[in-house]
Amino acid sequence: MQEHQHHIKLPEGSIEKQTTTLNLGPTHPATHGVFQNILELDGERIVSAEQTVGYIHRAFEKLAERRPLYQITTLTDRLNYCSSPINNMGWHMTCEKLLKIETPKRVDYLRIIIMELARISDHLICNSIVGVDSGAYTGFLYVMQYRELIYEIYEEICGSRLTTNIGRIGGFERNFNAVAFEKLEKFLREYPKVLKEFDNLFVRNRIFMDRLQGTGAISAERALNYGFTGPNLRASGVDYDVRVHNPYCSYGDFDFIIPVGKTGDNYDKFLVRDEEMWQSLSIIEQAYRKVQDFKGADAEVFHADVPEYYLPEKKDVYTKMEALIWHFKIIMGETDIPKGEVYFSVEGANGELGFYLISDGGRTPYRLHFRRPCFVYYQAYEEVTKGSMLSDAIITMSSMNLIAGEMDA
Amino acid sequence: MQALTTRAKQVQRKPLSWVERIYLWNIFKGMLITFSHIFKKQPTIHYPEQKRTFSPVFRGLHVLNRDEEGRERCTACGLCAVACPAEAITMEAAERMQGEEHLYREEKYAAKYEINMLRCIFCGLCEEACPKDAIYLSETFTPSDFTRESFIYGKENLLIPDPVKQPEAFAKARGLN
Numbered sequence: 001m002q003e004h005q006h007h008i009k010l011p012e013g014s015i016e017k018q019t020t021t022l023n024l025g026p027t028h029p030a031t032h033g034v035f036q037n038i039l040e041l042d043g044e045r046i047v048s049a050e051q052t053v054g055y056i057h058r059a060f061e062k063l064a065e066r067r068p069l070y071q072i073t074t075l076t077d078r079l080n081y082c083s084s085p086i087n088n089m090g091w092h093m094t095c096e097k098l099l100k101i102e103t104p105k106r107v108d109y110l111r112i113i114i115m116e117l118a119r120i121s122d123h124l125i126c127n128s129i130v131g132v133d134s135g136a137y138t139g140f141l142y143v144m145q146y147r148e149l150i151y152e153i154y155e156e157i158c159g160s161r162l163t164t165n166i167g168r169i170g171g172f173e174r175n176f177n178a179v180a181f182e183k184l185e186k187f188l189r190e191y192p193k194v195l196k197e198f199d200n201l202f203v204r205n206r207i208f209m210d211r212l213q214g215t216g217a218i219s220a221e222r223a224l225n226y227g228f229t230g231p232n233l234r235a236s237g238v239d240y241d242v243r244v245h246n247p248y249c250s251y252g253d254f255d256f257i258i259p260v261g262k263t264g265d266n267y268d269k270f271l272v273r274d275e276e277m278w279q280s281l282s283i284i285e286q287a288y289r290k291v292q293d294f295k296g297a298d299a300e301v302f303h304a305d306v307p308e309y310y311l312p313e314k315k316d317v318y319t320k321m322e323a324l325i326w327h328f329k330i331i332m333g334e335t336d337i338p339k340g341e342v343y344f345s346v347e348g349a350n351g352e353l354g355f356y357l358i359s360d361g362g363r364t365p366y367r368l369h370f371r372r373p374c375f376v377y378y379q380a381y382e383e384v385t386k387g388s389m390l391s392d393a394i395i396t397m398s399s400m401n402l403i404a405g406e407m408d409a
Numbered sequence: 410m411q412a413l414t415t416r417a418k419q420v421q422r423k424p425l426s427w428v429e430r431i432y433l434w435n436i437f438k439g440m441l442i443t444f445s446h447i448f449k450k451q452p453t454i455h456y457p458e459q460k461r462t463f464s465p466v467f468r469g470l471h472v473l474n475r476d477e478e479g480r481e482r483c484t485a486c487g488l489c490a491v492a493c494p495a496e497a498i499t500m501e502a503a504e505r506m507q508g509e510e511h512l513y514r515e516e517k518y519a520a521k522y523e524i525n526m527l528r529c530i531f532c533g534l535c536e537e538a539c540p541k542d543a544i545y546l547s548e549t550f551t552p553s554d555f556t557r558e559s560f561i562y563g564k565e566n567l568l569i570p571d572p573v574k575q576p577e578a579f580a581k582a583r584g585l586n
Binding site for chain 2: 067070071073074075077136138142145148152155156157158159160163165173174179197200201204205206207209238239240241244245256257258259260261262267268271272274275311314317318324327328331332333
């Protein structure tokens with residue numbers, strides 16, 4: 001063996017290098033993000049894979065140590081950018097847990113509507129990209145209109161589409177307007193048909209099934225050992241869902257099932273995500289009905305009463321001295337955060353997204369750690385792709401829903 | 410694995426029937442769906458000839474606002490610069506002199522006001538932070554230029570046209586017409 005090859009794990013019994021080294025990434029069109037894999041290929045079969053992390057590491061956890069709480073929301077936007085509202089709201093709920101803020105029911109339900117919309121848009125991207133990687137481009141284009149509609153709903157509420165910065169500590173920055181509800185109704189009316197068509201294109205398609213079944217499989221035990229959560233763990237047969245096991249944001253009021261797979265292969269992951277979209281749709285319908293049940297003054301509530309963290313109304317800021325003082329105090333981050341240590345997790349679109357926040361009583365977090373599910377999945381990438389074909393490894397990467405922004409923080 | 414909850418439901422994963430096993434059938438089924446889409450309404454719009462309408466709260470490029478008499482509203486308090494998570498805003502304050510009352514609304518104003526549009530993340534926190542209604546995010550987006558320096562917008566790029574001297578340009582900038 002030559003000296004420079006000592007780091008390569010050669011297949012047993014080989015006397016010299018008979019494999020090809022392939023740098024898949026960091027900028028490769030098939031990886032949908034900044035991932036590097038140093039693959040060792042025997043023909044088209046993967047002998048070993050070595051993952052590299054950190055190509056888009058932006059030191060969010062360190063940046064957060066110098067930012068007041070409300071500015072950290074913009075950092076969470078950029079974790080899993082396919083479903084940034086879930087990250088935003090997870091962060092707000094973490095702050096609320098530390099500050100011991102109780103949110104009104106209407107805020108919870110509105111948050112659930114937005115979070116489930118985000119889950120649908122994330123699963124929609126993931127599942128249709130699996131289609132694209134296995135050679136079926138059309139389904140992807142058909143469902144994109146409805147992701148667009150979801151983004152338009154965000155836009156009505158917060159003004160932006162991808163990096164949303166939606167919501168504030170205690171609730172939302174503004175109440176949902178009539179157009180937002182109109183678009184939500186349109187979505188609830190038209191989306192089931194589109195998802196049905198998407199299912200028709202993919203679920204029982206032999207070509208698609210042949211490509212996905214049996215690839216990228218991981219057993220429940222190995223998945224648990226790695227620390228898998230979310231759809232990837234559920235595809236292996238473990239019915240773990242943060243929304244059920246540790247209900248936050250009034251998820252206990254809703255009725256939904258947890259779809260689980262058996263083998264943990266790419267086809268199971270696809271089916272689990274597909275079923276979760278139907279469940280999310282039913283949760284949104286339930287939440288929308290509950291929101292409509294609020295009458296009178298309750299129907300106008302969109303934030304909790306937290307004058308220390310929630311900005312006063314603009315018209316008061318322009319005219320009243322007290323409101324102006326609060327406004328300056330909040331924006332300049334001059335409120336001391338109570339001392340404490342909290343962990344809060346939400347069921348993100350691709351797993352348990354956790355926020356570990358330590359405050360030493362200062363104005364910024366002493367330490368903040370994001371538990372990013374993608375970082376966990378990427379560690380298992382070698383195990384699930386070893387022995388498979390290169391083209392299957394590409395599908396495995398998309399079907400695990402690996403997102404570079406979330407992996408590297 | 411034992412079940413952790415009572416809500417778990419196994420996904421349907423039955424083997425293919427003989428009809429589904431035929432490749433031709435799958436191709437035919439897929440093509441049928443694709444062909445049906447030819448007769449559907451086109452969902453795309455032809456940007457930039459056509460533009461979609463944005464929500465009234467859309468977060469595009471910044472505009473420095475004037476009051477109805479055409480005076481600059483900004484009082485250079487620096488709240489927007491403090492609130493900016495990307496640290497894109499810088500400003501220098503100056504005191505209003507005698508005879509400048511028609512130019513500036515408050516006794517202090519921003520002599521220099523710069524936003525680095527390459528740093529800006531369009532989060533809208535500056536608009537929220539402004540206590541004088543002096544900065545807001547417009548519906549303009551996709552700026553383009555040849556140099557990096559030209560993306561550091563000064564007051565000449567940011568200020569809204571004077572509503573008294575150029576009422577038409579002002580109305581256009583506010584999106585009133």
